[in-house]
Amino acid sequence: MRSLKNLLVTGGAGFIGANFIHYLKKNNFNGKVFNLDSITYAGNLENLKGIEKNFNYEFVKGDIRDKDLLKFLFGKNEIDTVIHFAAESHVDNSISGPKVFLETNVIGTFELLFTAREAWTENSGFKKGVHFHHISTDEVYGSLGETGLFSETTAYDPSSPYSASKAASDHFVNAFHHTYKLPITISNCSNNYGPYQNKEKLIPLMISNAIEGKNLPIYGKGINVRDWLYVEDHCDAIWTILLKGENGRSYNIGGNNEWKNIDIVYKICEVLGSETSKSKSEYEKLINFVTDRAGHDLRYAIDATRIQKELNWFPKESFETGIIKTVKHYLGK
């Protein structure tokens, strides 16, 4: 079991990073948490309002590509663990403007690895207990047909500039392990849902548009399938890997919870129908099919056997309860 003291969380003002910091506080983590985030359009410090109360937390506004800042942070704060969330994360944006995905997701990850390696080198090895955990996605594996699952041994085959940049960053993390022996783990997770997600993503977009009486735009025929995991379960999986994950190993994380996009939207309409004064069918009337996303992957699904068997991690939240919590969050309930 690793012992963790000074954590550098990157991208902690984003959706999953913020939930992870809340998870640490809720689970009484008693070390220090540094949140390095440049606050792009996707970062929101409101997600962490009041977090510093009774919690050893410091926010650092800065970019993961800023080598001098990274060097300073590692030197001053004796960082022993990096949990790397910061990224450009929206596939649609990667289609309209791919370059920043290369810059943040690939070069930014490289700069973090490079600084960690320099800061953690002692004599000819690494300081005891240091660790770099990289958060990645199942999208690196490409698209599945109607059957099959992605396992950790599935060959990488990314389709979008987003998934290509995440695949490249995963390769750099592995390369720093194989070449320099940097202690690392990687997790490749399916789609997350829950509180604090930016409204550009499917579930919060549909919930907030429905609340405002706006159209619910669905790509193509809505038949694309994704596996959905409640964000707190993802945070719990990351924490489990940090404590018990094998050095150099990748872990797939999933909810065993596949949904077609259109069925997710019907489900949201149903929950909104029971949580508000409008009916389910009034919300469903807002559904509007739009031109499909370029190169839209048909289906992603995860085989999470490794993390279940080796680290005894299982998701706790059911989709039935998780989606109600999520809708309530956006309703401000």
Ligand SMILES: NC(=O)c1ccc[n+]([C@@H]2O[C@H](COP(=O)([O-])OP(=O)(O)OC[C@H]3O[C@@H](n4cnc5c(N)ncnc54)[C@H](O)[C@@H]3O)[C@@H](O)[C@H]2O)c1
């Ligand atoms: N959301 C999902 O369903 C999902 C699923 C699997 C993996 N992931 C991965 O998890 C991580 C977090 O995803 P998310 O949905 O929370 O993303 P997000 O877009 O909500 O948040 C990203 C955060 O990173 C920060 N950031 C961006 N560029 C930065 C830079 N150059 N320097 C410092 N900070 C920067 C942003 O300000 C923001 O706070 C990403 O690496 C993503 O690839 C996400």
